[in-house]
Amino acid sequence: MDAKSIHTLEYNKILERLGSYTAFSASATLVRALQPTNDLLLAQDRQARTTQARRLLDEYPEMSIGGARDVRPQVEMAARGGVLTPQELLDVKATLVSSRDLQRAFAKLEFDCPHLQAIAQDLTPPPGIIEAITQIITENAEVADGASVRLDTLRREVKAANDRIFTKLEKLINDTRIAPMLQEALITKRNGRYVIPLRAESKSHMRCVVQDQSSSGATLFVEPLAVVELNNHLNEAILGEKEEERRILSELSAQIGDYNTNVQANIRALAALDMAFACAKYAQDLNAVEPILLDNPSGQASEDDLFLRFPRARHPLLDPEKVVPIDVALEKGTRALVITGPNTGGKTVTLKTVGLLVLMAQSGLHIPAQSGSQTRIFRDVYADIGDEQSIEQSLSTFSGHVTNIVRILKKADARTLVIFDELGAGTDPQEGSALARAILTYLLRRRIPALIATHYPELKAYAHNTEGALNASVEFDPQTLKPTYRLLMGLPGRSNALSIASRLGIKDEIIADAREMIDPESLQTEDLLDEIHRQLENARQEHALVENLRQELEADRQILAERLENIENERLAMLEEARLQSLRELEELRGEIQSLKRQSTVKSDSPVKVKKALEQQIRSLEEKVAEPLDKTDYSGQPSRPLRVGDRVYIRNLKTDGSVLEIGQEIVEVQIGKMRVKVDLRNIERPKKTGAKVKRPVLESSEPAPTSSSIFHPSPGAELHLRGMRGEDALGELDHYLDDAYAAGLPYARIVHGKGTGTLRQLVRQALSASALVASWENAMDNEGGEGVTIVHFKEG
Structure with a gap:
């Protein structure tokens, strides 16, 4: 790509903002080197990484590269025989721990992100390194006592030597003969040796080695001869400790250096993943979409x-x-x-x-x-x-x-x-x-x-x-x-020069003279453009007004639907109460007739008549309370009951047939020369109507125990697809469009979320291809914006 033009378009500022989302220097370096590609497959691969990273972070927002550091220079130095410091070793450990954790996370991930998982395959921390660093280096960046037996022994010797020196010096500074010769009762250190502050005039009264003096010369920092040998032993132990620490760090560094290639690959993979995460976060903040x-x-x-x-x-x-x-x-x-x-x-x-x-x-x-x-x-x-x-x-x-x-x-x-x-x-x-x-x-x-x-x-x-x-x-x-x-x-744009000049105060006669000096054709063109722009602005205002009215009507429709729902619920409650009252009365009548049966005799004709009258009354009440009350679905249009002779579609057999007999759960259907008994749940109206069939009302002189109307059930005016995978979402959308169209819905809301925009794009492509959809549009900002698509169905 042309570097001069890229700089002119301020692409470098895009990279600066993108770099602010990275978590460590290796990925920041990748971002700074990011250049547009003219290779279609590579560009699509990059876009897929960003899209999958957005989906991944939406699902697992805690996903990150953790405490990774770009330790490639340190590991290369270790490969050449260099010795790493404890802090550098901790950085190596933190990086390998991040690599291991991400490797495990992607291995367990039940999420379709092949481009990221391909990167994660290079996350293979070298075996034993994390454990070795943990055993040898403490969280305070120090070599642990247990790093080796010799180091533990030497540190014990250092502690013992320290204790012996302090015991000896404390005894001296507390001696009543020596205390007056000291500037103060203090044990300090000079030139790596423990000393006490002696007054300069008292030097001849103490056998000692002068290690330092104050700036005024009044105080000498002296090492009494009694502790010279103890200080020598302490320094020998300290030198041995440092030598052992260096030996341990050298061996551990060499072990890490042996895996230089492996560690480099892990850091490159971490950087690539972190850059993908940075692209995803930047896109989310920009409310950006994946382009085609x-x-x-x-x-x-x-x-x-x-x-x-x-x-x-x-x-x-x-x-x-x-x-x-x-x-x-x-x-x-x-x-x-x-x-x-x-x-x-x-x-x-x-x-x-x-x-x-x-x-x-x-x-x-x-x-x-x-x-x-x-x-x-x-x-x-x-x-x-x-x-x-x-x-x-x-x-x-x-x-x-x-x-x-x-x-x-x-x-x-x-x-x-x-x-x-x-x-x-x-x-x-x-x-x-x-x-x-x-x-x-x-x-x-x-x-x-x-x-x-x-x-x-x-x-x-x-x-x-x-x-x-x-x-x-x-x-x-x-x-x-x-x-x-x-x-x-x-x-084309208008010049606006004369109108601007006029509004800014130029006299009308000057404006008039200027208009006369302009080519009449140009002036006529400008006037025509003015009129076009005015008409365009009027159309825009009218569109905004219509849209506001549409929103108001939609709000009113929702309010009315809620009110109708409440009315229907009240109606059902009242009818249910009446049905329960009838049941109570029926039980009372049954009790009475049982009582009459026990009391009546075959010789008496009167009780038999009473009994028959009561039995008829019971049967009448039983017929009234046998049918359950169904809630009316006002989002769909009710259709007539299923009858003998109707043509129906059998879903599980994927064929049409004619109804011969209707039972409570089973319908007998004639398919060609065959008679087939089919579960009522597999019965639909013929495909041209799309009506689903529920439990039928039986048109017969025989009373049925239960019945209900056959109607197009409404799937509701809103479908939620947010978070679903593309194939699953399109399957749900296809079923929903069939059901909503069959139910006679004029429009519906498809909630797919904003996210990366991939699901929204798939949904809108499917809507454009659907024979049931007349048009679709973005929801208004207060209705969900680009996270929701409004579908308008064709008239049935």
Whole structure:
């Protein structure tokens, strides 16, 4: 990729922000070296890593590389015979522990992330190293006493020698004959030997060796002869201890050095995983999505081929709370986009946004745009952006621009993307305009995709009348004299010079004279553009009003549905209470008739009549209470009961048949010449209606114990797919669409979450391909935004 253009587009700032998400220096180094690739498979592999890392961190937010350090220089030094310090050994241990923990985590992971798991295969800590460091080095970065028997013995000797010296010196400083000769009763150390502070004038009264004196000379730090031999023994023991510690560290370092290649591989794998985690975290904070990458092997695009499409694109370096999203595309035979509009209106930001998003996509980074964003893999991206908004000031003159343009045109072809800001500016307007049109013609002839920002009105007309070119404009509000930063595709920008001048106070007669000096055709064109922009703004306001009304109607519909639900629940409660009351009365009647049976005799005719009357009453009540009460589903449309002779679909046999007999749980069906008994749960209406069948109402003179209506059951107006794998989610979506359409729902909410955008993209592709769906759209921000898709069903 062209290094100058990458720097011009401020790609280095993207890497700086990405690097802030890394956990150790090895991955930060990888990020700094990250460059866009023009290899489709490599770019797709990078994108897959980022996507899988986002899904992994969503599921396991605690996943990280732990306390890993980039200890490659230390391990290389150990391989060459160097000795590592205890702290360096602890860093090696922490790194290998992180490698081991991640290796175990990925081994147990029931999660589909093959690209990350391929990296994790290189996490193979060398055997025994972690345990050896743990045994030898303490958490305080010291060699443990138990590192060797000799070290333990020497340290005991050092402690014993210390104790003997302190016992001897304490006895001396507490001696009543010696205490007056001391500056103070203190034991200290000079030149590695224990001493006491003696007054200078008392030196002749004590047999000692002077090790040091105070700056004034009044105090001598002396080693009494009685402890000279003890100090010698102590220093010998200390030297032996240090020598043994070095021997132990040397052996442990050599052991680590033997696994230099293995440790290097582990650190590279940790760095690759950490960079993937950093890409995922950065994408999450940007609310970015995975772009669809398209190949561009030859650059011989047809008229309908797509170069790039970035809906709702945002500049990744601008404040996400303030940046205005834009919809920008090069598609359907458009190879050059000519952007016009006022200064500070957002032209340069638009160019940099497109350039940066292409570079990010080819680097494996998710882009801040709407799901479904697409871009070709460009062999290179060339940019000439040199106005005052650029980080690079060296190209602000006309000669600097031309020099850079010459360099770009020599290298550009149909597989590259060219970005020119203020093409032809900095010289005579007439010549600059002609040069700009000629360069644009050159790009179109060679089918080189390009985005061009300009002030020249001639380029507006050229783009309008030339095949392969398309106008776009950044919007400016003449009422507030401020840009809106919206990009309008297909419309050239207005100059706004006269209207701005008028609002700023220029006299009307001057404005009128200026209008007379303008070419009438140009003035008519500007007036026409003004009217188009006004109509567009009116349409936008009307759309916003309609959308607000739609939201209000949806809120009212939900309130009414809740009220209807409550009414239905109250109705059911009242009917259930009545049914229970009937049951109680029935039990009372049964008790009475049993009593009458016991009391009546066959000789008496009257009790028999009473008995028959009561039995008839009981049968009547039994018929009334036999059927359970079913709650009415107002989201679906009830259909008539199942009858003998109806055509039905048998799910488990995957065929149609005719109903012969209807039982409580079993339906007998005629399939060709066969009579088959089928479980009622496997019965549906024929596929053309999609109605599901429940327990039927039996049309017979015989009363049935239970019955209910056959209707299209509503699956509810909302389907939750968040956290599901793609294949499972699409299966659930397919069943739900069938059920919701059969139930007659006008629309539904599909909740897939924002996440990486992969699931959202799969869902929307399935919706676009469904014969049951009329249209779909994003939910409003207060309804879930891009995490929810609103589906509108076709009329049945």
